[in-house]
Amino acid sequence: MRVQAFMFYGCAIFFLITDIVYWLWSKEWTGTTALALSVGLAGLIGFYIHFTIRRLEKANNGPLYEDDPDGEIVQAAGEVGFFSPHSWWPLFVAASAACITLGLVFGWWLVVFGIAATLLSCIGLVFEYYRGHFQH
Incomplete structure (x- = not known):
């Protein structure tokens, strides 16, 4: 799952380059600010995913089943979480x-x-x- 983190890092770099080019060509604050916030958001999500995966790999004593080339689908079995049956x-x-x-x-x-x-x-x-x- 480390690939997902690097995908978001790549998005952050793309938005940063786009933001710089946009500012140099347009000198417009609204779009520049929106692109700067996009850089921050993509970087934040990439950072969160990257370090969450590191923590999970330490708890799992090795790579997760998604990153294991010899991994089986059965390794993903188990409780996913609690979902409310109904609520008003x-x-x-x-x-x-x-x-x-x-x-x-x-x-x-x-x-x-x-x-x-x-x-x-x-x-x-x-x-x-x-x-x-x-x-x-």
């Missing part, structure tokens, strides 16, 4: 965020209500599996 909380988070947006149009009292509702619904979303039927 994202609906409440979206409704309270919409309440904040409507509050910016119609009145600040609705923004205050929307912020309180967003905080409560985010807490409900985060702690959904700490209580009740689906507790683990």
Whole structure:
């Protein structure tokens, strides 16, 4: 998976060269800033992937199965993660965020209500599996 990190490093270098050429030809701040942010984002993702893979290789005592030329698909088997079977909380988070947006149009009292509702619904979303039927 180290290839993915170098792909993002390559994107960062490409965006950097493009940013320099764009600035020299156009002298326009908006596009130059957007390309500079693209350099930072691609570099950040490449950095994260690169060092996450290094940490995983140390924990695995060798290369990951993706990097092993003799690796088998069976080596990738196992638990991928926990995925929620169903949840109503994202609906409440979206409704309270919409309440904040409507509050910016119609009145600040609705923004205050929307912020309180967003905080409560985010807490409900985060702690959904700490209580009740689906507790683990």
